[in-house]
Structure formats: C-alpha cells, structure tokens
Amino acid sequence: xxxxxxxQIWLVAFVTLSLFxxxxxxxxxxxxxxxxxxxLSAGYYVGLIxxxxxxxxxxxxxxxNGEWWLIFPGILGALMFSRFSKNYGWISRxxxxxxxxxxxxxxxxxxxHGKVLPQVGATMRSLNPQHxxxxxxxxxxxxxxxxxxxSTLIYFYFSKEHKGVLGGVAKVGIWFIMISFxxxxxxxxxxxxxxxxxxxxxxxxxxxxxxxxxFG
Amino acid sequence: xRTIVPVIIAFLSGMVMILAFFFDPEKSILGELEQNVLxxxxxxxxxxxxxxxxxxxxxxxxxxxRRHDGWGYKLVTLISILAMAIPAIIPSKLxxxxxxxxxxxxxxxxxxxDAPMMATMFAMLAFYISSxxxxxxxxxxxxxxxxxxxxxxxxxxxxxxxxxxxxxxHPDLPQAINTYIMGGINMAVQRGIIIGAALGAAAMSLRIxxxxxxxxxxx
Numbered sequence: 001x002x003x004x005x006x007x008q009i010w011l012v013a014f015v016t017l018s019l020f021x022x023x024x025x026x027x028x029x030x031x032x033x034x035x036x037x038x039x040l041s042a043g044y045y046v047g048l049i050x051x052x053x054x055x056x057x058x059x060x061x062x063x064x065n066g067e068w069w070l071i072f073p074g075i076l077g078a079l080m081f082s083r084f085s086k087n088y089g090w091i092s093r094x095x096x097x098x099x100x101x102x103x104x105x106x107x108x109x110x111x112x113h114g115k116v117l118p119q120v121g122a123t124m125r126s127l128n129p130q131h132x133x134x135x136x137x138x139x140x141x142x143x144x145x146x147x148x149x150x151s152t153l154i155y156f157y158f159s160k161e162h163k164g165v166l167g168g169v170a171k172v173g174i175w176f177i178m179i180s181f182x183x184x185x186x187x188x189x190x191x192x193x194x195x196x197x198x199x200x201x202x203x204x205x206x207x208x209x210x211x212x213x214x215f216g
Numbered sequence: 217x218r219t220i221v222p223v224i225i226a227f228l229s230g231m232v233m234i235l236a237f238f239f240d241p242e243k244s245i246l247g248e249l250e251q252n253v254l255x256x257x258x259x260x261x262x263x264x265x266x267x268x269x270x271x272x273x274x275x276x277x278x279x280x281x282r283r284h285d286g287w288g289y290k291l292v293t294l295i296s297i298l299a300m301a302i303p304a305i306i307p308s309k310l311x312x313x314x315x316x317x318x319x320x321x322x323x324x325x326x327x328x329x330d331a332p333m334m335a336t337m338f339a340m341l342a343f344y345i346s347s348x349x350x351x352x353x354x355x356x357x358x359x360x361x362x363x364x365x366x367x368x369x370x371x372x373x374x375x376x377x378x379x380x381x382x383x384x385x386h387p388d389l390p391q392a393i394n395t396y397i398m399g400g401i402n403m404a405v406q407r408g409i410i411i412g413a414a415l416g417a418a419a420m421s422l423r424i425x426x427x428x429x430x431x432x433x434x435x
Contacts, residue, residue: 012332019336023343035289037333039296040325042269046297047304047322051315053262057255073256077263081270093222093433095260100432101226102257104421105233111421113237115414119407141400148404149411156412173408178359180405182366183397189349189367190374192342199339202332 001213013207016199123149148176223427229253230425273297300325366401369393 015036018029058074061067076098082091126142154166155173162170232246232253241247276290284290304322308315316322355361372378373393382389423429 008328012328015329015333016336019333019340023340031286031289032292033333035292036296036329037337038272039293040300040330040333042272042293043297043300043304044322044326044330045265046269046301047316049262049265050305053258057262058259069252070255070259073259074263076256077260077266080260080263080267083267084270084274090218093218094225095263096432097222097226098229099257099260099264100424101229102233102253104226104424105230107417108230108421108425109234109237111414111418116411116418119411119414123407137395141395144396144400145404145407148401149408152405152408153412156408174359175362176401176405176408178362179366179397180402182363183370183402185345185349185363186367186370186374189342189345189371192338192345195335196339196342199332199336 001210006210006213009206009210013203013210016203020199119149147172151176219430219433222433223430227425227427230421234425269297269301300330366397369397 015033018033019037021027022030058070062070076095079095080092082088123146126138126145129139151169151173153173155162155170155177157166157170160166232249236244236246236250239246241250273294276293279290280287280294300322303314303320304316306314308317308320312319313321349367353360353364353367355364369382370393372382373390379390382393386392420429424432
C-alpha cells in the first residue's frame with residue numbers, strides 16, 4: 001500500500017467517522033465535515049453544469065457550428081441573476097416563465113400520454129384472459145391489481161365524503177396503501193443497511209489494513 | 217407589465233411543446249422548433265442551478281464578513297465550493313489536474329470526499345429509520361398491523377438468511393411475497409398514486425399555461 005493510498009484511506013475514514021459521530025451527539029468534527037460536504041456538493045454542480053450545459057450545449061455549438069442564436073438562452077439564463085437586485089429582480093421572471101411554461105407544456109402531455117394512459121391500459125389489459133399465461137395465479141393477481149388501483153384512487157378522492165360504499169372502498173384502499181408503504185419501508189431500510197454495511201466494511205478492511213500497514 | 221409579459225411567455229413556450237406533439241418532428245417546422253426550445257430550456261435550467269450555487273456562496277460570504285455565529289464553518293463551505301469549482305472550470309489543456317476528467321482535482325475530491333460522505337450520510341439514515349420504525353411499528357390497529365407485517369416480510373425477504381427462514385415456514389413464501397406483495401399490492405398502489413399524481417401534475421400544468429397559477433412569479 002503506497003503512502004498516497006494510505007492518506008486517501010485515512011481521509012475517507014476521517015470524514016466517515018466524523019459523520020457517524022453525530023449518532024452520539026452534535027460535535028465540531030461533524031459540523032466541519034458537514035460544511036465540507038455542503039460546499040463540495042455545490043461545487044460539484046458548478047463543474048457539472050459548466051461542462052455539460054454551458055460548454056457542450058451553448059458555447060461549443062455557437063462557435064463550432066455557428067448556432068449563434070444560442071446566445072438568447074444564455075441571455076435568459078444570465079437574467080436569472082437579476083434576482084439578487086431589489087430594483088431589477090422582476091426581470092428574472094421572464095426566464096422563469098419561459099422554463100415554467102415549457103415544462104408545463106411538456107408535463108401536460110407527458111403525464112397524460114406517458115403515465116395515465118399506459119397505467120390505466122396496463123391495469124385494464126391484465127383483466128383480459130388472453131393476456132393471462134399464469135392460469136389462476138395470473139387472474140388472482142389481476143383482480144388484486146384492479147381492486148388495489150381503484151380503491152387507492154378512491155381513497156385519494158376527497159371531493160365527496162368517505163361514507164357508505166365510497167367509505168368502504170376507501171377503507172380497502174388504506175389497507176392496500178399500508179401494505180405498500182410497509183413494503184416500501186422495508187425496501188428503504190434494507191437499502192440504507194446495505195450502504196451502512198459498505199461503510200463498515202470500508203472501516204474494518206480498508207482502514208484496518210492501512211492501520212496494520214502503518215503500525216504493525 | 218411585470219406580470220402579464222411573463223404569463224404570455226409561459227403560455228407561448230408551453231403551447232410550442234403542446235402543438236409540436238401533434239406534428240411529425242422531421243417534417244414540420246414545429247418539430248425543429250421543439251428541439252431548439254428544449255435545448256434553450258436546458259441552458260436556462262443550467263443557469264438556474266448555478267444561481268442556486270451563487271446564492272449559497274453569497275449567503276455564506278455575508279455570514280463570514282459579518283462574523284455571524286459559526287462563521288468559521290461557513291468559511292469552510294466557501295473554500296470547499298471554490299476548491300471543487302475552480303479546478304473544474306479551468307481547461308484541462310493546461311494540466312490534467314484541471315477539468316473534470318480522471319485524475320483531475322475535481323474527480324479526486326468527488327471520489328475521496330464527496331462520494332464517501334454521501335454514502336455515509338445515507339447510511340446514517342439506517343439508524344434514524346430503525347429508531348422511527350421502533351416507535352411507529354406498534355400493532356395498534358388494522359392499518360398499523362398491515363404496515364408492520366408487510367415491512368417485516370419484505371425486510372426478511374431482501375436478505376438471503378431471511379429468505380431461508382421464510383422458506384422454512386413455507387417453501388413458496390418468498391416467491392409469494394415477490395408475486396403478491398411486490399408485484400401485486402405494491403404495484404397496484406403505485407399505479408394508483410402515479411395516476412393520481414399525473415392527473416394533478418397535468419391540471420397544474422394547465423393552470424400555469426393559462427396564467428391561473430402565478431405563485432412561481434412570487435404572486
């Protein structure tokens with residue numbers, strides 16, 4: 001193990017242990033590393049945006065392909081910085097409106113065409129016996145999905161009071177939702193545990209070996 | 217003027233995207249316009265993210281200048297931003313340490329500081345999420361009991377030892393969890409939520425395009 005590798009491992013071990021120290025209580029080591037993390041994450045985006053957006057999408061096409069009109073989105077982007085001015089802050093609304101309007105236009109169709117219709121279609125198609133290759137298991141699963149989708153949608157329908165039949169279906173909906181949230185919770189816990197195992201493995205093996213290398 | 221002009225711009229830029237959807241992108245001028253508008257939005261969006269970083273820098277700089285509480289930590293944030301951003305912006309032609317390529321300062325800081333810190337931050341959530349589970353997972357009523365059972369089954373199913381334990385109860389139990397809980401109930405609820413959220417997003421988009429929703433303008 002070279003000196004450079006040892007320094008790198010010790011640096012990673014220092015930030016890892018400093019962050020974990022918060023589990024005991026707030027302390028200067030945690031705060032120091034927390035602020036380094038915030039700064040590096042912000043700096044990371046500067047590098048990413050500068051190369052992937054400003055250079056690749058704007059500057060390069062402008063100078064290499066003569067797409068001079070890309071100066072306009074550049075100006076619109078620069079106008080966003082007028083937010084820091086008390087008198088001219090309103091100018092940034094123009095750029096913001098352009099992005100919001102465009103995103104709204106894309107969302108209006110993509111949400112309906114790309115999400116609602118395919119999801120409704122998949123739910124309806126599963127009821128068709130021609131799409132069932134798994135026999136009764138498939139039929140049971142399809143019914144479960146249809147009941148689950150309908151009851152979940154009804155649970156989130158607040159325009160009418162949940163009473164009578166609507167209340168009964170909403171009650172089934174909350175049971176489905178609870179099972180799903182439980183499953184999601186289980187999944188999330190295991191994902192976090194897997195990350196924790198990764199960090200502990202690093203501390204035991206990589207950091208442990210570097211200590212052996214240095215002192216033993 | 218300060219409100220009407222942005223509302224008109226939002227309407228027009230949104231309508232371009234909607235109209236372009238109904239035309240062949242290769243045969244109509246609208247298709248070409250759509251591609252241009254998309255790259256425009258990427259550029260403006262990039263500047264918006266930079267605005268966020270500049271804002272963080274500004275807030276921390278003011279705190280350091282005025283010696284607010286914990287200004288030393290804020291100075292560390294400023295130094296970290298500069299340490300990551302400046303070498304990334306300098307062209308890699310000058311030295312392989314600059315730019316964002318392999319062996320650059322940017323790459324080194326990401327691999328040996330940012331990525332481990334990110335992983336540790338998320339790993340720490342394992343403790344908090346377990347503590348939350350300890351408080352929330354009480355079989356007080358039907359709903360809480362269902363949540364508890366589903367979470368326990370999935371957590372067991374996700375690890376090899378738990379899967380063996382479940383198969384010991386019944387050989388088909390691990391497969392049944394995969395089929396009926398994950399692929400059945402969970403998928404049904406996710407579909408319901410996706411459909412509901414998508415309808416909500418479409419309605420909100422329509423409100424923005426028609427100028428009914430103006431909160432993004434600070435109204």
